[in-house]
Amino acid sequence: MASVVTPPVGGPPPKLPPQGGPRAPGPKFPESPHLSEAGRRMRDEIVEMLPLLREHAAEGEELGALAPATLEAVDRVGAFKITIPIELGGYALGARDTAEIVKVLGQGDASAGWLVIVSSAARNALGFDPKAHDEVFAGITDWVGPIMFGATVFAPKVGDGRKVDGGYLVQGKWSFGSGSKHAAWGSVGFEYDDPAGGERRRAMGILSRDQYTIVDDWHVMGLRATNSNSVRADQEVFVPDYRVVHTNDLPRLMDGLRGEYAGLAFKHSPIGGMVATTCAFAALAVGIAEGALESFVEQAAKRPPFNLPYRTMSEMASIQIVAGKARAVVNAANAVLWRHADEIDRRALAGEDFLPWEEPSITMDLVHQIHECLRVVDGLLLALGSSAVALSNPLQRAVRDIHVLGTHGGFRLDPMAEINGRDLFGLDPFPMIAALGSPAPSAGPPKAPKPE
Structure with a gap:
């Protein structure tokens, strides 16, 4: 049993760190060997533009699209081209790079992070006839978004x-x-x-x-x-x-694109690419939670409590406990995220594939972290109180954004747990993507869409 060290009676009190200002989310570790120079540059430039992203996030909600200033800023750092081949003017970044970039975007404007992830739809065009991808990428140099x-x-x-x-x-x-x-x-x-x-x-x-x-x-x-x-x-x-x-x-x-283009993104196996995308969405959830925790700490340090005789909410033990637990969840989510992102890139560089039965377990880890972050963000808003529900407060937007993320069909907790439970009990797995097959023979053509 570990002993507890206490200062001698009458001795000097333990030296404490200076007060004031929010702390970093957790301990610093050496940067991943899979974080490229391009990925580090994008991440760091997005950190610098977080004030701009936060300033225009509400405008984007009103527009139902990214605010022009946000769209231009995210495009300027190259984030919409992270999965496009280097030969076509992109960066072909790996799983760790993408997760680092998306996580920081999530701290400022989760919608921007989401659009950076789904911009990878352009990668699918590379599997078409060359004439098709020539058309799609003809304007990539000047296109914004x-x-x-x-x-x-x-x-x-x-x-x-x-x-x-x-x-x-x-x-x-x-x-x-x-x-x-x-x-x-x-x-x-x-x-x-x-x-x-x-x-x-x-x-x-x-x-x-x-x-x-x-x-x-x-x-x-x-x-x-x-x-x-x-x-x-x-x-x-x-x-x-x-x-x-x-x-x-x-x-x-x-799969035929592996090695066809330069860059780590084109070394991933099909399953590796699939779990890399899930890593990116998990990174978005972690970024939302980190941004919410930062905002919570800043606000609690300024706001007086409603019914307790403290100068600020940050002096309340209950608020300190909420913040401490939130930091632990964020740190744990980061550890799981980085472990899987680095392993995806390591295998890609080594030419090692993922086996089909590995995918559900990895996806379950990441989906679980998404929902742990969701619970943290909910708890931060509830602890801060009614001031957090104002539309001008970033905490309420974090709650709404992460709940929409968590409802996505690919990230719902219980269905993913069922898939993993079947594996644990030795039951036959479900198809990974059922829609890739042809419809059942009995399925007739769908009815023509009704005008709205």
Whole structure:
């Protein structure tokens, strides 16, 4: 049993650190060997622009899209190009770089962090015919914001299409097109009847900006500036063959990109790339929690309590306990996040693949940390009290943003726990992405979308 050291009776009191000002979130460790110079530069430049991001976050919510100043600033540091090949003007960053960048964005404006993650939709274009990715990336140098968004590619219900000479005629409504107001291109899912055998098949097509209409339906409680609106094509639009791939071919096509381009992003295996994306979303949750804790400490050091005789809330033991527990959760979340991000990059550099049964366990770790951070942010708002619910208070936005993040289908805690529980009990696993297969033979074509 460890002994407790106490100062001698009558001796000098223990020396305490000077008072005043918020502390760092936790202990400092050596920087990861997988953090590149480009990743470090972006991260540090975003730290410097946190005041700007926080200043314009409410404006972005009102606009339903990133505020112009935020969009320009995030684009200027290169964050929307982190997964684009170096040969095409991007950075092709790895899992650790991406997580570091997204986490810092989450401290300032979670919507900006979300859009940086989903800007990786442009990477899918690289698996298409060269003519398609030449079109998509033709304007990448001058484009401000993500160049392409994805909407309802792997959802249970997608758009409807039919095969014609030279391509497909496609129509439908596609939900959750994050970044739709900022992007030049959109990738969408559709089903069609194969003329050769009558089989119902599923594909992904790339639409140009003039082929869809943005629907004003992203009226939500949080992440409002992600402009995750639906897009629709009420009339059939022509998508040439070279801008279409079948979804069950995607894993093979994306795996074929390994080594085709320079940069760590193109060394990841398919499963490595998948868990790297989950790491990025977990990093966003950790960033939101870190920003909320910083704001909580600053506010508690200034506000008097409602019904206790302390000068400020920071003098209350209950507030100190809330802050201390929050810091422990954030530190633990960082430890899990960095462990997995570094392992993803280590395996990519070593040419080692992840095995299919490793993915659920890693994803469970990360999803669990997302929800631990969510509980922390909730607790900070409740502890600070009614002043935190004002729309001008960043804490209430952190609560709303992290709750929307936590409701995403890929990050819901209990379904992910069920997947892991099946593994623990030796039961057959579910398909990793069920939508990659063709629809069941009994599934007929979906009805034409109703005008709204």
